[in-house]
Amino acid sequence: MKILVCISVVPDTTTKITFTDNDTQFNKTGVQFIINPYDELSLTRALEITEANGGSVTVITVGEADTEPVIRKALAMGAGDAIRIDAQPKDGMYVAAQIAEQAKIGGYDFILTGRESIDYNGGQVQGLIAEMLNWPLINVVMKLDAEGNTIKATRDIDGGRESLSVDLPVVISAQKDLCEPRIPNMRGIMMARSKPLNVVVASDKNDYTSIASYELPPAKSGVKMIDAENAEELIDILHNTEKLF
Amino acid sequence: MAVIVYAESDNGIYKKSSFEAITYGKDLATKLGTECIAVSIGDAGSDNLGVYGAIKVLNVTGSLFNSFNPQTYAKALSEVASANNGDTIIISQTYSGKSIAPLVAVKQDAALVTGVVDMVDTTSGFIVKKTCFSSKAIGHVSVNHSKKVITLIPNSYKINKDGSEVGAETANTSVSESDVNTTIISTDKVVGKIPLTEAELVVSAGRGLKGPENWGMIEDLAEALGAATACSKPVSDMDWRPHSEHVGQTGITIKPNLYIAAGISGAIQHLAGVGSSKVICVINTDPEAPFFKAADYGIVGDAFEVLPKLIKRVKEIRG
Ligand SMILES: Cc1cc2nc3c(=O)[nH]c(=O)nc-3n(C[C@H](O)[C@H](O)[C@H](O)COP(=O)(O)OP(=O)(O)OC[C@H]3O[C@@H](n4cnc5c(N)ncnc54)[C@H](O)[C@@H]3O)c2cc1C
Ligand SMILES: Nc1ncnc2c1ncn2[C@@H]1O[C@H](COP(=O)(O)O)[C@@H](O)[C@H]1O
Numbered sequence A: 001m002k003i004l005v006c007i008s009v010v011p012d013t014t015t016k017i018t019f020t021d022n023d024t025q026f027n028k029t030g031v032q033f034i035i036n037p038y039d040e041l042s043l044t045r046a047l048e049i050t051e052a053n054g055g056s057v058t059v060i061t062v063g064e065a066d067t068e069p070v071i072r073k074a075l076a077m078g079a080g081d082a083i084r085i086d087a088q089p090k091d092g093m094y095v096a097a098q099i100a101e102q103a104k105i106g107g108y109d110f111i112l113t114g115r116e117s118i119d120y121n122g123g124q125v126q127g128l129i130a131e132m133l134n135w136p137l138i139n140v141v142m143k144l145d146a147e148g149n150t151i152k153a154t155r156d157i158d159g160g161r162e163s164l165s166v167d168l169p170v171v172i173s174a175q176k177d178l179c180e181p182r183i184p185n186m187r188g189i190m191m192a193r194s195k196p197l198n199v200v201v202a203s204d205k206n207d208y209t210s211i212a213s214y215e216l217p218p219a220k221s222g223v224k225m226i227d228a229e230n231a232e233e234l235i236d237i238l239h240n241t242e243k244l245f
Numbered sequence B: 001m002a003v004i005v006y007a008e009s010d011n012g013i014y015k016k017s018s019f020e021a022i023t024y025g026k027d028l029a030t031k032l033g034t035e036c037i038a039v040s041i042g043d044a045g046s047d048n049l050g051v052y053g054a055i056k057v058l059n060v061t062g063s064l065f066n067s068f069n070p071q072t073y074a075k076a077l078s079e080v081a082s083a084n085n086g087d088t089i090i091i092s093q094t095y096s097g098k099s100i101a102p103l104v105a106v107k108q109d110a111a112l113v114t115g116v117v118d119m120v121d122t123t124s125g126f127i128v129k130k131t132c133f134s135s136k137a138i139g140h141v142s143v144n145h146s147k148k149v150i151t152l153i154p155n156s157y158k159i160n161k162d163g164s165e166v167g168a169e170t171a172n173t174s175v176s177e178s179d180v181n182t183t184i185i186s187t188d189k190v191v192g193k194i195p196l197t198e199a200e201l202v203v204s205a206g207r208g209l210k211g212p213e214n215w216g217m218i219e220d221l222a223e224a225l226g227a228a229t230a231c232s233k234p235v236s237d238m239d240w241r242p243h244s245e246h247v248g249q250t251g252i253t254i255k256p257n258l259y260i261a262a263g264i265s266g267a268i269q270h271l272a273g274v275g276s277s278k279v280i281c282v283i284n285t286d287p288e289a290p291f292f293k294a295a296d297y298g299i300v301g302d303a304f305e306v307l308p309k310l311i312k313r314v315k316e317i318r319g
Helices: A037-053 A065-077 A092-106 A125-133 A186-192 A232-241 B016-032 B070-083 B095-108 B216-225 B233-237 B268-274 B290-294 B303-318
Strands: A002-006 A009-011 A033-035 A056-063 A081-086 A110-114 A137-147 A150-157 A160-167 A170-174 A197-201 A209-215 B002-007 B036-041 B056-060 B086-092 B111-116 B127-132 B137-143 B148-152 B168-170 B183-189 B201-205 B228-231 B258-262 B279-284 B297-300
Touching: A002 A037, A002 A092, A002 A125, A009 A065, A033 A037, A033 A065, A037 A056, A037 A065, A037 A110, A037 A137, A037 A170, A056 A065, A056 A092, A065 A081, A065 A186, A065 A197, A081 A092, A092 A125, A092 B095, A092 B111, A110 A125, A125 A137, A125 A170, A125 B095, A137 A160, A137 B070, A137 B095, A150 A170, A150 B095, A150 B183, A209 B111, A209 B127, A232 B279, A232 B297, A232 B303, B002 B016, B002 B070, B016 B036, B016 B086, B016 B148, B036 B070, B056 B070, B070 B086, B070 B095, B086 B095, B095 B111, B095 B148, B111 B137, B201 B216, B216 B228, B216 B258, B216 B303, B258 B303, B268 B290, B279 B290, B279 B303
Parallel strands: A002 A056, A002 A110, A056 A081, A081 A197, A110 A170, A137 A170, B002 B036, B002 B086, B036 B056, B056 B168, B086 B148, B111 B148, B201 B228, B201 B258, B258 B279, B279 B297
Antiparallel strands: A009 A033, A137 A150, A150 A160, A160 B183, A209 B137, B111 B127, B127 B137
16 A cells, blocks of 8 residues: 655644744744654554555655755654655645645555644644545544555544544544654664655645734733632632632 | 534534534624524434524434434535535534534635634634644634635534524435445444533543542542543553543643643643633642643642542532
8 A cells, every 4th residue: 555644844842832023923933843743643653554564655745845854754764755845834725735636646545644733733634635535534543454455443533432444545634542653763864864855846726714813822810829728719719700610 | 695504413412512603603694694504414403503593404314324424424514505505614623523624625615714713803804713833822814715614612602592493494415325435343432421522611630649549539529510521641641541531732622611630730732732721720739830820720739638628519519
């Protein structure tokens, strides 16, 4: 099977989020960029599956040249080659359309994404790609196995979980518990340097949305401390003042 | 023009988030000078959706919709939207809502905005607020396309019941057996428990509780309040609690009205999943615990002493 793993390059989880240009741009100064944590899981599982069953793993990113160090890390983890679609990821629809086009050209039969990107938190790209290709989508998967052309996956559903089987081609999005993310070793890092990273010119695609501006969530007005001796007071406040129950 | 709202149900009971979505749909329709139509798929609930503001209620029924499948549900919703001149589709952001929204957006060639937390601003254009950077920021998304699909985060919009009852009609679709392209092997649903993502009140605990045997206090407080239970990442990693309770950057994002955190330090990745809860109460032995900075109410104290007092007081109030 030919697996395509979608990689979103995102700020490290500890990043303090600030904005510039009148709150219209994310401030990248001093920010460390990483592989989106869910994409690290999908990539690791893709590698495990191809190591056991044969096949190839290609990673793909829609991003500008500054994403390349992070893409190299994906190659160091074990992906065979990489595609970078040279464009700023305008919105989910735009990103998905670029990836769907490359997926057709490359003849992939299995696409893995993360559950969501931790910067945009869209959770959209997987479903958009699936529908653009007219492939089934299995979303938020925490268990994934492949036997020949059949994929077995367990996904979260509202109020529980569900196991399904599906024949390739399919789009699957990964979440926690899928596997332990692989850490690149020295050999992987050396090999990554000579692996192909193909830069592709972006096609004209629609982007129907744009972020006009950002704001930080309203700051808390300060914490009201309650003496542990009179802890019951908290419940009285929640009941009488906040009227929460 | 019409605003179409997907009214999601589970086992013949509408979800509370569906009522939020309908109220949202109605308020948006009023702003746009149009009407709000609710669409249910599968077993419709018994509530009258007109009360929440739907002017028309359409039920898609049939054995094909007995179990959730993103492909069939999205096709049905998209067809019903088209047949009713729907140009804006509102879906609440549950697991199933998140799966169908992108499919519907592609079918409709619509703009898609997920993670929406507030009413659309229509004063100049169409601007929607969405969470981004794992709840560390809010983005104002400008939509420049006539067709839109919006997913609304549960607990973001206040339900209003000032509408009047309407009779439901059956809607037909062309969905057939051939649209079902996955096979369900097994389904495992927790019954009788409030799903964490939909809970208004949540009691959560972290490593400060020392071990799984101490979770009785958390469950007791949750039960007394009618709350769901949650936990920090290390707690689920050590299997003290099920993974479905893990909240935060890499777990579930929740936005309850009340979040009580006992023995959780309040790491940035934990806050990423709970920071937008309306009222946050923190119980921690360490006065320097970062969580106090994000809290509305704080108690510096030992959870093992504080929690029993809280449980007792809730029981007194509840009678
Ligand atoms: C990429 C990444 C993603 C992550 N994602 C998540 C995530 O999704 N969710 C998440 O929760 N974490 C996440 N983490 C981990 C996070 O950084 C913290 O390590 C974690 O949240 C700490 O959990 P805790 O507060 O339960 O434990 P600790 O940090 O060990 O804190 C325990 C707290 O309990 C207090 N305490 C001890 N005894 C008592 C007592 N008797 N009574 C009251 N208080 C007491 C202590 O003072 C302390 O503040 C992530 C980390 C990384 C690097
Ligand atoms: N710019 C991008 N390039 C490649 N893949 C992406 C990009 N953005 C998002 N994805 C993939 O789509 C998933 C969901 O992203 P999102 O819809 O932005 O939350 C991510 O986990 C990635 O796997």
